[in-house]
């Protein structure tokens with residue numbers, strides 16, 4: 054770090070504001086993507102388990118969703134639609 | 141087997157086609173048999189930048205549909221040995237690029253070439269997704285500006301989850317950051333994000349910094365990729381980029397304002 058940097062007020066440049074905003078956006082995107090990837094991996098595993106123990110359902114018949122309703126409550130929702138002829 | 145490199149960005153107008161033309165030409169100058177593919181269906185552009193617009197007979201979609209063969213469709217560059225261009229189609233049908241069609245063409249080209257450069261359209265729709273799907277490496281073209289950086293980040297997310305390599309659980313697409321339209325004097329004034337800022341935010345290894353340059357406009361006007369203008373700053377910056385792409389270490393140039401002052405000459409920059 055050069056001596057000049059000590060005298061330069063770092064926080065106030067527009068470049069620094071841009072950087073801070075972008076860092077937040079990028080972190081959010083990564084978190085959302087990680088969660089999405091986790092859920093689709095889970096979906097795949099659950100599909101396999103159902104196929105192994107129960108019946109050969111379609112990949113579209115299954116959905117896994119994670120909802121953050123309030124700060125202290127997340128709901129993990131798993132939906133499996135069974136074909137009509139299974140009763 | 142060719143190495144497939146996508147030149148992508150999310151945001152439009154950041155310099156993908158300029159960079160595809162320069163990088164493809166640069167690889168051919170190094171002796172690699174290279175084809176540059178224009179994936180911008182409906183908005184053909186690469187042919188103009190390469191100066192071959194009057195030699196387009198068949199295009200990418202013709203090739204996919206079997207209306208023409210590779211020899212008929214590829215345009216051979218007259219300046220650089222081993223360099224070919226595959227022009228985009230001007231059709232309005234956005235779904236003309238099917239995954240199977242693109243895969244077949246890439247497989248065929250892969251047997252004949254060392255490098256396949258895919259010039260992606262802007263956005264994150266079909267054309268852009270097809271351009272990156274089969275890539276082994278990605279050059280993410282970014283301008284030092286907020287919306288461009290955010291879009292590059294989204295493209296990085298797509299490369300990590302929607303590419304062939306990610307879907308098949310192979311080794312991930314190798315990502316490179318190419319910063320273009322860089323203006324050192326504005327960075328020094330704190331008006332523009334710096335190279336360090338952008339590479340820190342995106343956390344991708346830098347492969348080149350291309351300065352904002354008059355030479356790029358001139359090159360596109362005469363239809364000659366800027367890398368052939370070896371005297372120009374942008375041309376030299378692209379030549380350095382090629383070296384790094386090939387794994388050689390090259391110092392960065394054009395990162396600070398050109399000061400031709402007596403002090404700089406006496407004491408070095």
Ligand SMILES: Nc1ncnc2c1ncn2[C@@H]1O[C@H](COP(=O)(O)OP(=O)(O)OP(=O)(O)O)[C@@H](O)[C@H]1O
Nearest residue numbers: 152153154155156157158262321351352353356357
């Ligand atoms: N380093 C540079 N210096 C100055 N101008 C540049 C530079 N790089 C690109 N440009 C200019 O920016 C414009 C857009 O460039 P280009 O067509 O390569 O972008 P693109 O990302 O391919 O655009 P699109 O998203 O529309 O395909 C052109 O006018 C080009 O001349």
Ligand SMILES: [Mg+2]
Nearest residue numbers: 156157180185
């Ligand atoms: Mg373009």
